[in-house]
Amino acid sequence: MEKILEVKNLELSFHTFAGEVKAIRGVNFDLKKGETLAIVGESGSGKSVTTKAIMRLLPESSSEFKNGQILFNGKDLTKLTDKEMQKIRGKDISMIFQDPMTSLNPTMTIGKQIMEPILKHQNVAKSEAQKMAIDLLKLVGMPQPEQRMKQYPHQFSGGQRQRIVIAIALACNPKILIADEPTTALDVTIQAQILELMKDLQKKIDTSIIFITHDLGVVANVADRVAVMYSGKIVEIGTVDEIFYNPQHPYTWGLLSSMPSLDVQEEKLYAIPGTPPDLLNPPKGDAFALRSEYAMQIDMEETPPFFKVSDTHYAATWLLHPDAPEVTPPATIIERMKRFPNSRYYESANGGILK
Template sequence: MKTILQVKDLELSFHTFAGEVKAIRGVNFELKKGETLAIVGESGSGKSVTTKSIMRLLPESSSEFKNGEILFDGKDLTKLSEKEMQKIRGKDISMIFQDPMTSLNPTMTIGKQVMEPILKHQKLSKAKAKEVVIDLLRMVGLPNPEERFKMYPHQFSGGQRQRIVIAIALACNPKVLIADEPTTALDVTIQAQILELMKDIQNKVDTSIIFITHDLGVVANVADRVAVMYGGKIVEVGTVDEIFYNPQHPYTWGLLSSMPSLELSEEKLYAIPGTPPDLLNPPVGDAFALRSEYALQIDLEEAPPFFKVSDTHYAATWLLHPNAPEVDPPATIIERMKTFKGSKYYKQAHGGEA
C-alpha cells in the first residue's frame, strides 16, 4: 500500500515558565492509504500533541519543532507557512475533536457549519454546496437531513452532534482523517454506533484514519495497526493482532492487563504503578523503567532501540536484546493469549505449541 503520511524523527518542545517541556522525543510512524492507525497510551503520553503537530494546531508562541519532518504529498508540513497550512487543513487533512459540543458553534445552524469548509475549499455554488451537505448528513445517519440543516447544535443529542462533527471533517473528502478520542464523551451504546459509522464511512470514501485513544477496547474494533506511545515516544508498533496477542513491551503489558475482559478470571484489575515521567527533565534511559517490575539496569542508563519482532512488529525494550534474561509476561497477558490459541502470534510466543 502507498504511504500517504510519514512522520520522521519528530521532536517538539513547549516553552513554559518552568522550562522546556520535551513533549515529543523522536517519533517515527507512517500511515498507509486506506488504513486505520491507532495511537494509544495514557494521558500525557504525547498522542494528541503528535496529531495536532501534524495539523499545525499548536500555538507557535509556545511550541517549537526541534527536529524531524512530517511528510505529506511531497511537502514537509513543519516548514509550511500558516497560509499554506490553511489550504491543507479541512481539505486534505481533517480532524474530529473529542467533545462535539465545544467543536460546534452554538450560534450557527449545523447546515452552515458543515457547508463552511465546502465553500472555502471547493468551487461550488451555495445551492450545490447545500445538496452536498444534505447528502453528508444523510451519510452520517441523521434522519430528515433537509429539516436538520436549519437546526442549531443544542437541538441535537451528544451522539448526533458527533455525527455532525464527522460530517464537517468529511466535507471535502480528506485524504487523512485524524480522530482525537471521538467517542470519549459518549455513552457506550452511542460509542459503538459512532465506531461502526466511521468504519462504514472509511469503506465509502477511502480515507486514511489516525485514531487517538486511551481505550484499547476501542482499538480492537477499528484499527489495522497500533502504535503504543509513552513519555513522548512510540515504544511498540504492530498490527492490531500483534499488539493484542503478542505484546512485547512491559508498558503494553500494563495497558492490556488494566483492560477489563469477560474472559479473564482475575477479580481485580491491574493498575500500572507510579505516574508518567516529567518531560521537563526526561529520563536518560527507558522512560518506563521506574514504573516497570521488569526493568534491567541498562534501562536506567540507555534508551533502548527498536528490536524487530516481525516484518510489521517492533518494540523498544531491552528485554528483546539477545543477551537479556528470559522474562515471562504477566499472568493476565498469558491468559489473554490463551483466548487466541489458534493464532500464529500465540504459536510464535509459545514455541509453536497450540
C-alpha cells in the same frame, strides 16, 4: 500499500514558565492509504500533541519543532506557512475532536457549519454546497437532513452532534481523517454506533484514519495497526493482532492487563504502578523503567532502540536484546499469547505450548 503520511524523528517542545517541556521525543511512524492507525497510551503520553502537530494546530508562541519532518504528498508540513497550511487543513487533512459541543459554533445553524469548508475549499455555488451538506448528513445517518440543516447545535443529542462534526470533517473528502478520542464524551451505546459509522465511512470514501484513544477495547474494533505511545515516544508498533496477542513491551503488557475481561475472574483490576515521568526533565534510558518490574540496569542508563519482532512489528525494549534474561510476562498476557501463532507461548492444536 502507498504511504500517504510519514512522520520522521519528530521532536517538539513547549516553552513554559517552568522550562522546556520535551513533549514529543523522536516519534517515527507512517500512514498507508486506506488504513486505520490507532495511537494509544495514557493521558499525557503525547498522542494528541502529535496529531495536532500534524494539523499545525499548536500555538506558535509556545511550541517549537526541534527536529524531524512530517511528510504529506512530498511536502514537509513543519516548514509550511500558516497560509499554506490553511489550504491543506480541512481539505486534505481533517480532524474530529473529542467534545462535539465545543467543536460546533452555538450561534450558527449546523447547515451553515457544514457548508463552510465546502465553500472555502471547493469552487461550487451556495445551492450546490447546500445539496452536498444534506448528502453528508444522510451519509452520517442523520434523519430528516433537510429540516435538520436549519437547526442549532443545542437542538441535537451528544451522538447526533458527533455525527455532525464527522460530516464537517468529511465535507471535502479528506485524504487523512484524524479522530482524537471521538467517542470519549459519549455513552457506551452511542459510542458503538459512532465507531460502526466510522468503519462504514472509511469503506465508502476510502480515506486514511489516525485514531487517538486510551481505550484499547475501541482499538480492537477499528484499527489495522497500533502504535503504543509513552512519555512522548512510540514504544511499540505493529498490526492490531500483534499488539493484542503478541505484545513485547512491558508498558503494552500493563495497558492490556488493565483492560477488563470477561475471561479473567480476578477480584482486582491491574493498575500500572507510579505515574508518567516529568518531561521538563525526561529520564535517562527507558522512560518506563521506574514503573516496570522487568527493568534492568541498562534500562536506567541507555534508551532502547527498536528491535524487530516481525516485518510489521517493532518494540523498543531491552528485553528483546539477544543477551537479555528470559522473563515471564503476566499471566493475562501469556493467555493472550497462546492465541497468536508466532508467539513463544502459542498453544498448538495438540495442547502443547511452544516456547
